[in-house]
Amino acid sequence: MEFAWGKEDKAFRDVLVDYLDTELADGWHRADGTGLGSAVYTDFSRSFVGKLAAKGWLTPHWPEQYGGGGQGAWQHFVLGEEMWKRGEPRGPQYMNVNWVGPAIIKYGTEEQKQTLLPPIARGEVYWCQGFSEPEAGTDLASLKTRAVRDGDGYVVNGQKIWTSYANAADYCFLLARTGSTADGRDGISVFLLPMDTPGVEVRRIDCLVGDHSFNEVFLTDVRLPRSALLGEENNGWNIVRRTLAYERVGAPRYARAALVLDGLAEWARDHGRLDDPGIAEQFGEARALCEAARVLVYRVIDERAKQKEPSPRAYQARAAMVQAERAVGDLALDVMGSEALVEHSLGDTQFRNSLGAGIAAGSYEVQLNLISRLILGMPKE
């Protein structure tokens, strides 16, 4: 068995690392104390992803006819890993690149592909994900936002919540109910909603898990043409299930956690904290958790590279990533003490990240439920 990286993947990573070390040399993020959803951050990301796109590094795994590089799953993942190691300078673009674009490629009409994919591949647009509602988070199938047929289009009414980056987004990948409530997941459709459509209102939510990246989105009599529907009516659940199957591991969060761990180790060395055997042990455990998460995620990427159907291993990998993020977050508080409470310090940022990590993209508890049922073979309830 060969555990090392293939020649091509290694060469790709070397070139990428050289580029990023130069391009992001000034410690681009949070340099001015602002955070994820801020204009400074999103403006930076827009200009940065434009440069990536010009080098063919924004959508390398997409088919060439849609602006991709026709590369494989591993190269796409190497790219994601190096981005998350640096705090994800692509901003919300990882959603476009990882699953919004691929969903349009798989289910879109030719017109949707021609109009929506090129701006993503060029790094010109942001998309947000309009799934969660006040009464529908984990239980997403109970969502209530309705899209009612009206002539040759739809009228949408409802409310979304926790919509990351909606304040900066050009489009929303929106889930709305086109069937009856009793249809549950079989009555949901996907709409590709331009955020400047009349009736769309974005309201900011200040939140413990970080600076302004959360929003509520209110939809009042929003009129959409039929061409905004992705795939077939009432087939939204299948579309989301298939296109997001790998997304549980799409963001290699362990890479960012490992980076923070390095920073904490430096801080601990400078402050004489590594002499404490308890702290040294915690460092060892956190590092082991980051490594375990990395290897478990690699197993999932290997399945994808071999074009196998997604397996429950993705739940294991995601649960391991949450454990790694939390271990580093807890360690940050223990090592840095009150200094970790300073806003935007390494400790503060990691602790907030670790709070969100166990909820976003499917909560930790739900991953554990799925592991117990699908991997350990335990009964449902």
Ligand SMILES: Cc1cc2nc3c(=O)[nH]c(=O)nc-3n(C[C@H](O)[C@H](O)[C@H](O)COP(=O)(O)OP(=O)(O)OC[C@H]3O[C@@H](n4cnc5c(N)ncnc54)[C@H](O)[C@@H]3O)c2cc1C
């Ligand atoms: C950083 C971050 C970014 C996000 N970005 C977006 C976004 O861009 N777009 C979007 O649509 N949403 C987004 N969300 C929302 C996220 O998807 C939801 O918060 C998540 O689905 C949980 O839903 P909820 O908040 O309603 O909590 P609930 O579903 O009410 O869950 C509350 C708690 O109960 C537990 N729980 C619920 N059901 C079960 C069960 N069956 N078994 C065991 N435990 C259970 C959960 O694990 C959780 O701990 C984001 C969230 C975070 C933290």
